[in-house]
Amino acid sequence: MPEINVEEALAGDSANVKSFNNSIIDVENLNLWYGESHALNEITLEIPEKQVTAIIGPSGCGKSTFLRTLNRMNDRIPNVRIEGSIVYDGINIYEGDIDVATLRKEVGMVFQKPNPFPKSIYENVAYGPRVHGVNDKTKLNEVVEESLKNAALWDEVKDRLDASAVDLSGGQQQRLCIARALAVEPKVLLMDEPASALDPVAMSKIEDLIYELKKNYTVVIVTHNMQEAARVSDYTAFFHLGELIEYSKTKKLFENPDKRMTEEYITGRFG
Numbered sequence: 127m128p129e130i131n132v133e134e135a136l137a138g139d140s141a142n143v144k145s146f147n148n149s150i151i152d153v154e155n156l157n158l159w160y161g162e163s164h165a166l167n168e169i170t171l172e173i174p175e176k177q178v179t180a181i182i183g184p185s186g187c188g189k190s191t192f193l194r195t196l197n198r199m200n201d202r203i204p205n206v207r208i209e210g211s212i213v214y215d216g217i218n219i220y221e222g223d224i225d226v227a228t229l230r231k232e233v234g235m236v237f238q239k240p241n242p243f244p245k246s247i248y249e250n251v252a253y254g255p256r257v258h259g260v261n262d263k264t265k266l267n268e269v270v271e272e273s274l275k276n277a278a279l280w281d282e283v284k285d286r287l288d289a290s291a292v293d294l295s296g297g298q299q300q301r302l303c304i305a306r307a308l309a310v311e312p313k314v315l316l317m318d319e320p321a322s323a324l325d326p327v328a329m330s331k332i333e334d335l336i337y338e339l340k341k342n343y344t345v346v347i348v349t350h351n352m353q354e355a356a357r358v359s360d361y362t363a364f365f366h367l368g369e370l371i372e373y374s375k376t377k378k379l380f381e382n383p384d385k386r387m388t389e390e391y392i393t394g395r396f397g
């Protein structure tokens with residue numbers, strides 16, 4: 127296995143990413159341990175605003191762990207220790223008194239398996255705004271309609287908003303979960319393999335949707351599927367064994383990677 131040198135991986139080519147004028151999240155020297163196990167090692171990268179950034183890498187390399195650090199979802203896991211900084215909107219989210227509920231409102235998350243509440247379609251989307259104090263019925267109706275439209279689901283459900291969310295197809299449930307995340311007006315959407323549990327048609331709808339979402343939102347997506355990363359993302363970060371090996375424009379990373387390890391991974395020689 128070639129030796130990993132992150133400095134080298136990120137140096138030397140203009141298509142490699144060092145910093146953005148428009149970064150919305152700046153991660154610096156991030157380390158994460160589960161007990162004694164060092165799962166993320168000195169990760170430094172910037173996430174550009176209103177772009178899609180894909181995180182790829184073999185199973186267990188830390189993709190989901192990294193994604194969860196961006197809105198402090200790892201807080202819920204016992205024995206996690208984090209060092210380094212993640213600056214969102216000018217504030218280090220690991221320092222001082224951060225209101226985690228507000229952070230997660232702005233940096234929302236969509237999981238691999240659609241997880242709608244066992245409630246109506248309407249209630250699923252209205253839930254978040256209600257929690258954040260929106261009670262006016264007209265306003266809630268507007269938010270529900272707008273969010274379902276933005277998640278490309280409105281036309282399929284507008285005549286049955288009172289129907290149970292769990293009776294929707296898997297792909298519709300996932301778009302409902304995206305609508306639910308959008309309803310609280312996030313700036314960033316974290317997506318952990320959002321299409322991997324879906325059939326190819328539903329997957330393609332989610333991919334089209336991600337492309338639309340970046341007009342208004344920043345998207346960070348974890349995926350096992352390299353074709354998907356190549357189709358939907360502007361930038362791609364390749365992780366291996368908890369290290370960031372290469373971070374570039376997606377086209378560059380897939381067509382002309384700097385690191386041999388990246389090339390071996392994207393050509394299917396390991397992983």
Ligand SMILES: Nc1ncnc2c1ncn2[C@@H]1O[C@H](COP(=O)(O)OP(=O)(O)OP(=O)(O)O)[C@@H](O)[C@H]1O
Nearest residue numbers: 160165183184185186187188189190191192203350
């Ligand atoms: N809650 C946890 N407690 C202890 N170790 C964990 C926990 N979650 C993940 N790990 C370990 O951290 C490492 C990174 O896991 P993570 O799930 O982030 O990888 P991944 O790249 O997302 O993997 P996959 O593609 O299989 O989902 C792995 O070694 C994993 O076993």
